[in-house]
C-alpha cells in the first residue's frame with residue numbers, strides 16, 4: 056500500500072493529477088479535488104506521474 | 119567506465135530527464151551541470167504565491183527522488199562551450215566533461231530593456247530564485263511599481279504587487295494584456311479584472327528611456343510622458359541560452375531545432391544521434407498540430423520532453439511525440455487553465471459560462487479546435503482536453 060497526501064492549502068483544484076491516476080484522484084461535482092488516502096502499490100507509478108504534473112506541487116507519497 | 123549522460127541545465131528539464139532515464143532503466147552514470155547555485159526548483163510560484171510570501175529555496179525546491187540519489191550534480195558551474203564532434207563540453211573553470219550523450223536543458227533568460235540611461239538600481243526581471251528574492255525586497259506597500267510587458271509573467275507580478283499594496287502600472291505595446299495567447303475578448307476581460315483591483319494600463323506604448331541618477335525614478339514612454347517609478351519589472355520576453363552551443367553544426371535560429379525524437383538537428387537536417395534537447399529551449403515539431411517546429415514555454419513541456427528523451431535513449435519510444443501543451447495562471451482569485459496552442463487560433467468563441475464570471479473559451483483554426491481556456495469551470499475545460507490528444 057502507498058499513502059497519498061495532498062496539501063489542500065496548496066491545491067488549486069486544477070485536476071491535472073486526474074489524467075495520470077484516475078483511480079486515485081477525481082474532481083467532484085463542485086470541481087474540487089477528491090482523492091483516496093491510500094492506494095495499491097500498483098498505483099505508485101501513476102501517482103508519481105501525478106506528482107510530476109501537479110502545478111502546485113501539492114501531492115506527496117508518504118511511506 | 120563509460121562516460122556519463124551529461125545534462126546541461128539543472129532546472130526542471132534537467133531534473134525530469136535524470137528521473138526519467140532512471141525510470142526507463144538506464145543505470146549508467148548521469149551528470150547534471152547548472153550555473154545556478156541551487157538544486158532544481160519550481161519557477162511558477164516566483165511570480166505568484168511565493169512572491170507574495172517569503173521567497174526561499176525551501177518553499178520552491180522540487181522534492182529529490184531516491185532514483186536520482188546517485189546523480190552527480192555540478193551546481194554553480196557555467197558551461198562555456200561544447201564540441202559535439204568530440205563529445206565534450208567545457209565549463210567556466212576550464213574543466214572538460216566528456217559525455218556519451220548530451221542533453222541540452224539550458225532554458226531561457228529574460229530579455230532586458232535596451233535604454234540609454236540603463237545603469238540604475240531598482241530594475242528587475244523574474245526568472246530565477248535570486249531575481250524573486252531581490253524583487254520581493256522592493257515590493258513595499260505604496261511602492262510605485264512599473265511593469266513593462268503584459269504577458270503572463272508581467273500580469274502575474276502585477277497581481278501580486280497589487281495584492282501587496284503597491285501602486286502598479288503596466289506598460290505594453292499590445293492592445294490588451296495576454297492578448298496574443300488569450301484572444302481579444304478574454305484578454306479585455308482580464309484587463310477589466312486587473313483594473314477593478316486598481317492596476318493602471320498604458321497600452322500601445324513603448325518605453326524609450328529611464329529617469330534617475332543612481333536608482334530608477336521614472337519610465338519615459340514613446341508618447342513623451344513619464345511614469346514615476348520606484349521598482350521597474352521588465353517582463354518583455356526572453357532569449358534562449360544557446361550561446362555555449364555556437365560553432366557546432368546545429369540550427370540555433372530560435373532555441374535548438376530538434377526532430378520528433380528530440381534529437382538536435384544538423385543544418386542539413388540529419389540529427390545528432392547522441393544530442394537531445396528538453397524544455398523551453400527545444401524547438402520541436404508536434405504532429406498533433408502541423409509540421410512547424412515550435413518552442414512551447416509551458417511548465418508541462420520539460421516533463422513531457424524529458425520522458426520522450428528517456429524513451430528514445432533506452433529504445434522504448436513508440437509512435438509520435440504529440441504532447442498536449444497545458445498552462446495555468448493565477449491572478450488574484452482568477453485561476454486560468456488552458457490546453458492546446460491558443461496562439462494558433464484564427465477564431466475564438468465563448469463556449470460556456472459568463473464572461474463576467476467563470477467562463478470557457480474555445481480557440482479554432484480553420485474551424486478545428488486548437489485550444490481551450492477557462493477561468494474556473496475545470497470539468498468543462500477538461501472535457502475538451504481529449505480533442506488535442
Ligand SMILES: Cc1cc2nc3c(=O)[nH]c(=O)nc-3n(C[C@H](O)[C@H](O)[C@H](O)COP(=O)(O)OP(=O)(O)OC[C@H]3O[C@@H](n4cnc5c(N)ncnc54)[C@H](O)[C@@H]3O)c2cc1C
Nearest residue numbers: 127129130131153161162197224225226397398416417445
Ligand atoms: C516567473 C515564472 C513563472 C512561470 N509561470 C508559469 C505558469 O504559471 N504556467 C506555466 O505553464 N509555465 C510557467 N512558467 C514557465 C516554466 O517555469 C518553464 O517552462 C520551465 O521553467 C522551463 O524549464 P527548463 O528546465 O526548460 O528551463 P529553465 O527553468 O530556464 O532552466 C534552465 C537552467 O539552465 C541553466 N543554464 C543556462 N545556461 C547554462 C549554461 N551555459 N551552463 C549551465 N547552466 C546553464 C539556467 O540557469 C537554468 O537554471 C513560468 C516561468 C517563470 C520564469
Ligand code: SF4
Nearest residue numbers: 066067069070072109
Ligand atoms: S494537480 Fe495538484 S493542484 Fe491540481 S487538483 Fe491535483 S493536487 Fe490539486
